[in-house]
Amino acid sequence: MGNPIYFGQSDRAMSIFCFGLSYQTAAVDVRERFAIAESALPDALARLKTMPGLAEGLIVSTCNRTEFYVTGEFRDSPAPAFFESFYRNLRAGDEAHLFRLWANQCVRHLFRVASGLESMIVGETEIFGQVKRAYEFAAGAQTTGKLLNRLFQKSFQVGKQVRSSTAITRGSVSVGSVAVDLAEQIFADLDGCKIMILGAGETSEKTARAFRSRGAEQIFVSNRSFERAAALAAITGGRAIHFEDWEQEFRDLDILVSSTAAPHAIITLDKLAPFLRTRRHRPLFMIDLAMPRDIDPAVNKLDGVYLYDLDSLQAMAERTLEVRKQEAENCYRLIEHHVQDFQLWIERTQPASFPPVAIQLPGA
Amino acid sequence: MHLDFLSSLIFASDRWWVWLALYGFSLASAYSAYSLVTGKFMAPRLTFGLISAGFISQTLFLVDRGHQIGRCPITNFFELLVFLGWSMTLIYLLIGSSYRLSLLGVITAPFVAVLNIWALLAPDHPLLTGHQPVNPWLETHTSFSIVACGAFALAGVAGLMYLFQEQQLKTRKPGSIFFRLPPISTLTIANSRLLWLGFVLFTVGLGSGFFIGQEVDWRKVAWSVLVWALYGGILLGRHLHTMGAKWIATLSIIAFSLLLSVFWGIRFISDNPTVR
Numbered sequence: 001m002g003n004p005i006y007f008g009q010s011d012r013a014m015s016i017f018c019f020g021l022s023y024q025t026a027a028v029d030v031r032e033r034f035a036i037a038e039s040a041l042p043d044a045l046a047r048l049k050t051m052p053g054l055a056e057g058l059i060v061s062t063c064n065r066t067e068f069y070v071t072g073e074f075r076d077s078p079a080p081a082f083f084e085s086f087y088r089n090l091r092a093g094d095e096a097h098l099f100r101l102w103a104n105q106c107v108r109h110l111f112r113v114a115s116g117l118e119s120m121i122v123g124e125t126e127i128f129g130q131v132k133r134a135y136e137f138a139a140g141a142q143t144t145g146k147l148l149n150r151l152f153q154k155s156f157q158v159g160k161q162v163r164s165s166t167a168i169t170r171g172s173v174s175v176g177s178v179a180v181d182l183a184e185q186i187f188a189d190l191d192g193c194k195i196m197i198l199g200a201g202e203t204s205e206k207t208a209r210a211f212r213s214r215g216a217e218q219i220f221v222s223n224r225s226f227e228r229a230a231a232l233a234a235i236t237g238g239r240a241i242h243f244e245d246w247e248q249e250f251r252d253l254d255i256l257v258s259s260t261a262a263p264h265a266i267i268t269l270d271k272l273a274p275f276l277r278t279r280r281h282r283p284l285f286m287i288d289l290a291m292p293r294d295i296d297p298a299v300n301k302l303d304g305v306y307l308y309d310l311d312s313l314q315a316m317a318e319r320t321l322e323v324r325k326q327e328a329e330n331c332y333r334l335i336e337h338h339v340q341d342f343q344l345w346i347e348r349t350q351p352a353s354f355p356p357v358a359i360q361l362p363g364a
Numbered sequence: 365m366h367l368d369f370l371s372s373l374i375f376a377s378d379r380w381w382v383w384l385a386l387y388g389f390s391l392a393s394a395y396s397a398y399s400l401v402t403g404k405f406m407a408p409r410l411t412f413g414l415i416s417a418g419f420i421s422q423t424l425f426l427v428d429r430g431h432q433i434g435r436c437p438i439t440n441f442f443e444l445l446v447f448l449g450w451s452m453t454l455i456y457l458l459i460g461s462s463y464r465l466s467l468l469g470v471i472t473a474p475f476v477a478v479l480n481i482w483a484l485l486a487p488d489h490p491l492l493t494g495h496q497p498v499n500p501w502l503e504t505h506t507s508f509s510i511v512a513c514g515a516f517a518l519a520g521v522a523g524l525m526y527l528f529q530e531q532q533l534k535t536r537k538p539g540s541i542f543f544r545l546p547p548i549s550t551l552t553i554a555n556s557r558l559l560w561l562g563f564v565l566f567t568v569g570l571g572s573g574f575f576i577g578q579e580v581d582w583r584k585v586a587w588s589v590l591v592w593a594l595y596g597g598i599l600l601g602r603h604l605h606t607m608g609a610k611w612i613a614t615l616s617i618i619a620f621s622l623l624l625s626v627f628w629g630i631r632f633i634s635d636n637p638t639v640r
Contacts, residue, residue: 171543181543186533188547281608283548300534303608312536323540 016147017074018106019082019098020060020067023120026097034087036061038133045141051085053077056145058138058152060113062130064120069110071147074102107151107342111335114159116168123168123324128159150345158338166334167327171320175203175313176210178320179287183211183255186285186306190216196253197221197238198246199260200228203289207257208236222246224260251278259289268296276302287313378432379488381425382446382480388418389477396470400541412457415473419457422450436503438510445483447507449476451514455561459518459554470545471521501575509569513623515562516595520620522555523613530610552609555616556602563595587626594619 021034036044036059048057053073060067074082079098084090101109112118114131135152138144144152163169172178180190187193195216197208200223208219219238223229226242233240241249250256260266267286276284281304288295288309300307392414425446429437437443456472529548532538546554570588574580598615601607607615 171540182533182538185529185538185543185547186549188550280605283609300536303610306533308536315537 015071015075015102016106016151017070017072017077018067018101018109019070019074019079020065020101021097021099022065022067022118024118025099030094030097031064031066033091034061034066034083035063036066038137041134041137042141045138045143048086049141049143056148057143058134058148060131060134062127065113065118067113069106069148069151071145074100104339104343108335108339110151110155111158111338112332114155115162115331115335116159117162117328117331117335121173122321122328123170123173125163125169128156128163131159132156147346151342154338154342158335162331162334166330168324168331170327171323173317173321173324174206174210175289175310175317176207178313178316179207179257179308180210180214182306182308183285184214186283187254190214192218193254194218194249194252195220195238195255195257196246196249197232197236198256198258198266198294199223199290200225200232201259201261204257204259205232205235207259207287207289208232208238211255211257212236212238220246220249250275253284254282255285255287257287257289258294260294262290262294263292265292265296266294267299269298269302272299272302272305276304279304289313378425378428379484381421381428382484385418385421385425385449386477386480386484388414388421389473389480392418392473393470393477396473400470400544411470411473415453415476416457418473418476419450419453422446422453426450435498436507438506440486440488442483442486442488444510445479445486447510448513448517449479449483451511452476452479452517453514454511455514455518455558459558471524472518475517475521499576501572501577504572505569505576507569508565508572512562512565512569515558515565516616516620516623519555519558519562519616522551522558523616526551526555526609526613527617530613548609552612555609555613559595559599559602559612559616563592563599566592566595591619591623591626594622 021031023031026034041059041061044059045057048054048059048068048070051057051070051072054070055072056070057072058069060069068082068086077085077100079100080090080095082100083094083098109118110131114128116123116125116127119127131152135144135156139149172181183190183193190211193216195208195211195218197204197219200221204221208221211219217237219233219236220241221229221233221236221238222241222243222245223232224243226240229240229243232238256267258267283304283306286295286299286305286307288307291310293309295307295309297307297309299305392411395414396411426437429443433439438447452472453476525545526548529542529545529551532542533548570592573585573588594615598607598612598619601615602612
């Protein structure tokens with residue numbers, strides 16, 4: 001850990017602060033009260049600009065966090081005071097969910113956020129884009145200055161480096177993405193694959209979307225309720241077929257995703273074997289997301305058939321998450337170098353206007 | 365510096381090219397293995413570059429040796445092993461870049477490195493002095509047969525990788541290496557194309573052997589025809605869809621093992637004229 005960054009100019013102390021709340025400190029019902037939609041960001045930034053003592057400001061608001069990165073005279077402002085000043089509607093007990101980070105703590109936190117290390121799913125990359133967008137909004141609204149510009153540009157550089165030089169983003173951590181990864185290791189390209197989705201529940205929808213996002217074009221949806229099949233087909237750009245007809249399409253299938261509410265297996269070894277003879281040894285990837293299972297586990301013994309159920313996919317996702325958590329230690333070490341670099345930059349470029357005064361932060 | 369002196373320094377022993385090739389293949393093997401096992405950053409271009417450097421060294425050896433003896437340099441076991449390694453590398457460089465199979469190099473590089481070590485340990489009989497009359501049928505027979513061996517070797521490598529990937533999929537607990545190796549469908553296509561390439565080359569090599577004009581050793585011919593028929597059977601099974609990819613992959617490995625046995629057998633017969 002490096003020394004804290006703190007800039008003092010006699011009694012007018014200035015530093016970088018982060019005021020916020022996240023899924024780590026607040027439940028969703030609290031987070032949603034503080035969340036700022038993208039459409040409301042311009043107004044929020046305009047209001048932020050008028051806050052007393054503020055030099056620069058930026059708001060990062062996602063479903064998992066709302067954070068204000070500011071520079072100015074907030075040394076004596078605890079988090080509740082800052083939030084009260086901005087929102088003016090704090091409820092009793094809210095203060096327990098709010099945090100304030102400053103100086104090195106704030107810099108380290110932002111670098112970790114941009115790298116996906118503070119995300120609910122460690123290593124996810126969506127947050128990088130969200131932070132970048134937040135910065136673009138603030139820069140557009142001219143609420144950032146030299147310090148925040150440098151800080152956020154550095155955070156993008158750090159985020160990229162963490163992603164490219166460590167294994168933090170490697171592998172998939174959701175059942176749908178794991179299934180798609182496996183499909184790509186079987187068929188190489190998904191654009192020529194014929195995919196059948198049996199059942200139109202939430203799990204089917206997520207998996208179908210995952211396939212679609214990786215280039216799958218031939219998606220067929222079948223469900224006992226044709227209307228629901230049609231609705232899912234419309235979302236995924238696929239084609240709905242009647243439940244009585246799905247077996248007719250089976251011969252040309254490459255991937256089958258099944259998650260019906262059937263009380264027993266609807267695809268058994270005896271039922272599948274005759275189909276395989278007509279498939280000319282093309283591989284068949286079967287994904288059973290139903291509970292109870294739709295596909296007899298014995299079909300995995302057949303040549304060219306690869307069956308994965310919910311448990312096996314979940315286990316793979318958890319293993320990836322575990323690897324990512326272990327890799328996070330390497331990322332923290334990498335980030336620490338950049339925190340120190342940033343501190344050196346501050347000390348080198350700012351002394352004239354803000355002579356550095358290092359103090360020990362509480363809890364640092 | 366006088367050009368002849370420089371040339372004599374560099375070409376003091378043409379075996380140095382083989383040593384140089386060995387360094388290239390060994391480095392490529394070590395780097396690929398390290399990347400694969402640790403999951404660290406893998407630069408396929410680096411592996412490809414090292415293998416290419418090894419290939420260039422092998423080529424320079426063959427050109428130099430060929431120039432010295434005035435024929436295709438497959439006149440002793442040392443040359444034969446170098447030529448086999450060169451053939452494998454040539455086909456890897458052609459197929460590997462075309463079918464996004466750069467990771468085929470993970471197995472190809474150590475395989476060729478072992479061939480080079482084996483070659484360097486093998487006796488390199490004195491070179492033929494003076495330019496002997498060249499028998500074009502013999503040259504065709506030998507060179508085509510060995511390049512075919514290179515293609516069959518790579519088909520075996522692709523088959524081995526296929527079986528590994530398939531086994532990983534079946535266990536439902538694929539490790540991290542599984543996601544860094546090529547997809548099974550890509551390996552199936554590569555395996556099939558390499559088998560076809562090898563079969564066509566081997567057919568030409570085998571056919572041209574009948575026109576050499578020397579006494580025919582029917583034991584060699586019988587073994588060679590057996591290998592040819594086995595590969596032909598595999599391809600027929602593939603064409604008629606009577607065999608699945610797993611069977612084709614397994615048979616590619618078995619057939620190449622048999623081919624290596626024939627290779628040994630022919631060498632044994634050649635080295636021991638009394639068993640003829």
